[in-house]
Amino acid sequence: MSFVCVYCISTPACLKGVKVKGIGGRPLYEVAYKDVSAVASQANSLVLEAGDEDVEAHAMVLKTLLKKNTIVPFAYGMVFKDEEVLLSVIEHGYKAIKDSIEFLGDKAELGVKAIVVKEGNGVEGLRQEIRKAAELLDESAVSTVEGRLFSDKLVMNKAFLVEKSNVKRFSKAVEELERKFQQLKFQYTGPWPAYNFVTLNIG
Amino acid sequence: MFIVDDVLFRVLGVSIPAFDLLWVLERVNDHAYSEKYNPTKISDKMKENRLLYELGERSAREYGKMQRQLQEELAIANEVLERIKGEVTGDYKLL
Numbered sequence: 001m002s003f004v005c006v007y008c009i010s011t012p013a014c015l016k017g018v019k020v021k022g023i024g025g026r027p028l029y030e031v032a033y034k035d036v037s038a039v040a041s042q043a044n045s046l047v048l049e050a051g052d053e054d055v056e057a058h059a060m061v062l063k064t065l066l067k068k069n070t071i072v073p074f075a076y077g078m079v080f081k082d083e084e085v086l087l088s089v090i091e092h093g094y095k096a097i098k099d100s101i102e103f104l105g106d107k108a109e110l111g112v113k114a115i116v117v118k119e120g121n122g123v124e125g126l127r128q129e130i131r132k133a134a135e136l137l138d139e140s141a142v143s144t145v146e147g148r149l150f151s152d153k154l155v156m157n158k159a160f161l162v163e164k165s166n167v168k169r170f171s172k173a174v175e176e177l178e179r180k181f182q183q184l185k186f187q188y189t190g191p192w193p194a195y196n197f198v199t200l201n202i203g
Numbered sequence: 204m205f206i207v208d209d210v211l212f213r214v215l216g217v218s219i220p221a222f223d224l225l226w227v228l229e230r231v232n233d234h235a236y237s238e239k240y241n242p243t244k245i246s247d248k249m250k251e252n253r254l255l256y257e258l259g260e261r262s263a264r265e266y267g268k269m270q271r272q273l274q275e276e277l278a279i280a281n282e283v284l285e286r287i288k289g290e291v292t293g294d295y296k297l298l
Contacts, residue, residue, distance in 0.1 A: 117260060151251035185258045 004031070004080045005043035007061045008071040008193065009090070009097050012037045020064040023054045028061065031083055033090040036097055039065065040086070048077040062193040072100045072200065073193035093200055100198045107142060107161050109197060110190035112174060114156040118183040126184070127155045133177055134158065140170040145196040155184065159196040240280040249273045 005023060014037060015030055022028045022041030030037040039061065048054060058076045065071050080086040090097065114130060116123055127149075138144055140162060147157035162170045174188045249270060256266035 113254060115254060115258065115260075117258075150247040151254070153251065154254075185260065187254065187258055 003043040003046055004040050004083055004086050005048065006031075006074050006078045006080065006086060007039045007041075007058060008065060008073045009036055009038050009101070010065060010069045010071045011035065011101065014065055014069040014071075015039065018064055020061055021057070022061060023048065023057045025057075031086055031090075033087055034094065036090065036094070036101065038086060038090060039071075043079050046079050046081065048079060050076060066191060066193055070101050070105045071193055072097055072104070072198055073195055074200075075195075096200060100200070104194050104198060106164050107194070108164055108167060108191035109194040110160045110162055110167070110170065110188070111147075111192060112137065112156060112158055112160065112177075112189075113147075113154065113187040114177075114181065114184045115151065115153045115187075116155060116183060117153075117185045123152060123155060126181075130156050130177070130181060130184070133180060136173045136176065137170065140166050140173055143197055147196075159192075161194060161197045240283045242277055242280045242284065245273055245277045245280055249277070 007022065007028070012030065012032055012035065015028055018028070020028070023043070024041075026041040026043075028039055028041050031040050032038075055076050062071060062073050080089070112134075116126060134156060137158075137160060141160040142163060143161040145159045147159060149155070149157055160170065171188070174186065178184075178186050252261065252266060252269045252273065255261040256263070261269070
């Protein structure tokens with residue numbers, strides 16, 4: 001029996017010219033409903049194991065599609081019994097999906113992490129300092145989400161939703177922070193699928 | 204049986220030094236367990252290791268070695284947690 005593994009929802013023909021393969025090297029296809037399309041591949045089971053290669057394949061599909069399309073990303077391992085079930089889910093969530101695509105259309109998710117590499121001020125002091133200084137980044141963003149500080153060395157872990165037209169301004173603000181905080185090392189990444197800013201509750 | 208007695212004494216407000224000492228030792232043991240076999244903490248260390256590597260603060264060799272070690276720790280922690288869960292379930296069945 002073949003199940004349907006979904007990667008994201010986007011607009012029709014989003015796979016045109018896309019050569020990337022899905023999990024396990026399976027070909028991708030679109031499941032269309034009105035003016036949206038779910039990007040999917042076949043799966044052997046309803047439960048996917050979270051192996052590094054498969055998770056990487058899922059991320060690569062999203063990364064590739066994100067280059068030319070607006071996507072509403074699905075978490076790894078969203079598998080449906082068949083296309084009928086998937087279409088019913090899309091039908092029920094159609095308005096939320098459309099709203100999400102419209103909301104994300106001209107925006108990009110960017111991430112900034114900063115860690116302490118030179119001992120000096122205490123980490124807690126630096127966290128407060130950078131929180132204040134990062135207001136500069138907040139000003140260039142539509143929305144922000146604070147991530148968990150998963151390391152004692154981490155002083156900043158934040159996701160930003162930025163208008164595409166504002167990305168240059170945002171990048172300059174990050175450079176400014178880097179100059180100001182020489183004792184820190186920054187990791188500035190993106191654009192990412194907007195996991196931090198869109199949540200679709202299924203079921 | 205000991206645990207029931209210990210708890211019972213505590214509820215009754217009776218303090219027996221030997222039991223108090225054992226109680227403290229149990230808490231220390233629990234704390235040590237939760238520190239050593241905490242999958243979230245180990246996953247956090249893996250994320251930190253990855254970040255330090257990506258930022259050039261750790262060599263590929265150091266990163267790989269640390270990651271393998273942490274993966275082993277994570278597997279052990281998950282196994283220990285599974286066993287503890289099994290024991291707890293067993294207790295409930297007995298009750």
